[in-house]
Amino acid sequence: MRISTLIAVLPFAQGLNFGERETQFDSIGSKLQSRATGATCCWRLSTSSYVSYPGSPTFQSQQSGPAGYWSSNEADIVSRCRISPRNVAEVSEAVKVLVQSNCRFAVRGGGHMFWAGAANIGDGVTIDLSQMDRVVVSRDRKLTAVGAGARWQDVYSKLVPMNLSVVGGRVGTVGVSGLTLGGGNSHFAPRYGIACDGVANYEVVLANGQRVVASPYQHPDLYKALRGGGNNFGIVTQFTLRTFEQGQIWGGFILHPPNTTAENLQRLQEFNTASGNGLDSYATNNQVHLYDANGRSAVLNILVNTRPVENPEILRPFSTLQPQISNSMRITDLSEMVTEGNPPNGARNAWASFSFANNATILAHVLDLADEAFRPLKTISGFSAFFSFQAISREIIQHMSLHGGNVLGIDPNRNIFWLNYGVSYTNAADDDLVYSTTRVYFDKVEQYTRSTGQHEPFIYMNYALPTQRVIQSYGQENVDFLRTVSRKYDPSRVFQRLVPGGFKLGPLRPSTDGDPVSI
Numbered sequence: 001m002r003i004s005t006l007i008a009v010l011p012f013a014q015g016l017n018f019g020e021r022e023t024q025f026d027s028i029g030s031k032l033q034s035r036a037t038g039a040t041c042c043w044r045l046s047t048s049s050y051v052s053y054p055g056s057p058t059f060q061s062q063q064s065g066p067a068g069y070w071s072s073n074e075a076d077i078v079s080r081c082r083i084s085p086r087n088v089a090e091v092s093e094a095v096k097v098l099v100q101s102n103c104r105f106a107v108r109g110g111g112h113m114f115w116a117g118a119a120n121i122g123d124g125v126t127i128d129l130s131q132m133d134r135v136v137v138s139r140d141r142k143l144t145a146v147g148a149g150a151r152w153q154d155v156y157s158k159l160v161p162m163n164l165s166v167v168g169g170r171v172g173t174v175g176v177s178g179l180t181l182g183g184g185n186s187h188f189a190p191r192y193g194i195a196c197d198g199v200a201n202y203e204v205v206l207a208n209g210q211r212v213v214a215s216p217y218q219h220p221d222l223y224k225a226l227r228g229g230g231n232n233f234g235i236v237t238q239f240t241l242r243t244f245e246q247g248q249i250w251g252g253f254i255l256h257p258p259n260t261t262a263e264n265l266q267r268l269q270e271f272n273t274a275s276g277n278g279l280d281s282y283a284t285n286n287q288v289h290l291y292d293a294n295g296r297s298a299v300l301n302i303l304v305n306t307r308p309v310e311n312p313e314i315l316r317p318f319s320t321l322q323p324q325i326s327n328s329m330r331i332t333d334l335s336e337m338v339t340e341g342n343p344p345n346g347a348r349n350a351w352a353s354f355s356f357a358n359n360a361t362i363l364a365h366v367l368d369l370a371d372e373a374f375r376p377l378k379t380i381s382g383f384s385a386f387f388s389f390q391a392i393s394r395e396i397i398q399h400m401s402l403h404g405g406n407v408l409g410i411d412p413n414r415n416i417f418w419l420n421y422g423v424s425y426t427n428a429a430d431d432d433l434v435y436s437t438t439r440v441y442f443d444k445v446e447q448y449t450r451s452t453g454q455h456e457p458f459i460y461m462n463y464a465l466p467t468q469r470v471i472q473s474y475g476q477e478n479v480d481f482l483r484t485v486s487r488k489y490d491p492s493r494v495f496q497r498l499v500p501g502g503f504k505l506g507p508l509r510p511s512t513d514g515d516p517v518s519i
Helices: 001-011 018-031 038-045 057-063 086-101 152-162 178-182 220-226 258-276 360-373 396-401 428-451 478-491
Strands: 082-085 105-108 125-128 135-137 143-147 199-205 211-214 233-242 249-256 283-292 296-307 330-332 348-357 384-390 416-425 509-511 516-518
Touching: 038 082, 038 086, 038 125, 057 082, 086 125, 086 152, 086 199, 086 233, 135 152, 143 152, 143 348, 152 178, 178 233, 199 220, 211 220, 220 478, 249 258, 258 283, 258 296, 258 360, 258 384, 258 396, 296 360, 360 384, 360 416, 360 428, 416 428
Parallel strands: 082 125, 105 125
Antiparallel strands: 135 143, 143 233, 199 211, 199 233, 249 296, 249 330, 283 296, 283 384, 348 416, 384 416, 509 516
16 A cells, blocks of 8 residues: 555544544554564655665765764664655654554654664664754744754754844754753753743644644643653654844853863852852853863863853853963854854764752762773773763743743752763774763762762753663653653554653553553
8 A cells, every 4th residue: 555545544633532543543553463674664665755775875864974863873773764754744654654564763853862772773764854954933033933853053044144043952963853852951041941941832743643733722731741751752843932032142162271170160159059049141151071081181161141242240250260271252143153062973972961959069079980980981992071060040940830831840949950971982892881881970970969968850861871760850740741641642652662762751561462561
């Protein structure tokens, strides 16, 4: 049967209520007793013009190079075929075939998640959304529709000439989809919250191929679940983002020698306190401590004031701190700022995420633990590491409750830090050593922060090691809510069973049809 015929047989079913769809799903699911191989799945999609295979130019460009996966952990996985839909109808068409055939599949937006299998799959099909990268501004300039394959540099390149912006990412090559579905820190977070809090609505293809729009007014439970819930509910094909007037900014990178570490950490604690007290909602600082094979190499402050005002009071402690190795602070715009320091594709990577209280002593000890933990890694090829301390003030967290709230479960009464820790290296043969060392390290960090009463349970999805229990860190109430939403919109558990990438909703147990089930 041709795929076009399948669309006629299984229409979008806009008129069905969710009880009727659940019955339809259960009927389909009961017939799927064995999972199809990747080769079989690709054959069933082969009548479509948007399928590509290993070795073809389209496949290779999406796999590696400037348009490919950022991390070689992901780029080394070769799916049986890739689908490159151009619109929501083609996404729907493909999902119906994959689900009916019981095919395992992955979904790729920008492909910036570091770990193998996050947005790619071996014996299966990868849905690559990179062709769906349109950026369209509404006539009243209050909303921007962004295709799920766009990257933030695409968004800012459209908006900056119009003196507009949205709450978006800080690295131009990062995809809109992954960052936003995982939360999404932003230079605009003190004013508006994080990226998921700036979404007005999501266009979503559900597991039965139906297109729905989730907003505070339509399917509000799905809308809330998508604000930090990852890829557990469907394929988001478009994000409609709240849009605001925005001119030039003051920003750049200041690099200090490692002997300024203690002073930098103390000033960072004071910055987070001042930000939490509402001193300046336009200023952000991402402080990054850099390591090479010889140990600590530098401290980098990434400073941004989203007004074109140099050296605002809250950022002056960093811009004036001496000595400085380099300083790129200038009046610029966001589309130019997000190109500075774009990490190149091609290295192997291991990241992890932690949260803890706003305390410079804690930050210093986290770095001290790293000095000891990473000795075994300093001799591996291509080794470098970073520790990014990101101030998440009460002001930022309180914005997360707007428009029905997100599902991250962060205490709004405390200033905290998110830690993004990362190691880069060259050879796949070192994967086991890097990952085991990382797990030992973050166990020690958690033990220390718990013992001092400075631990925060939240784990930021976009930086997390694949073994970290991200969804569970949101708190039991939010976990229960997410599972309820999943049962409603994906009753056959397609995005738990057939889409192994991403962070799932809980532990799995065998089911009667042989597929794992979230419990």
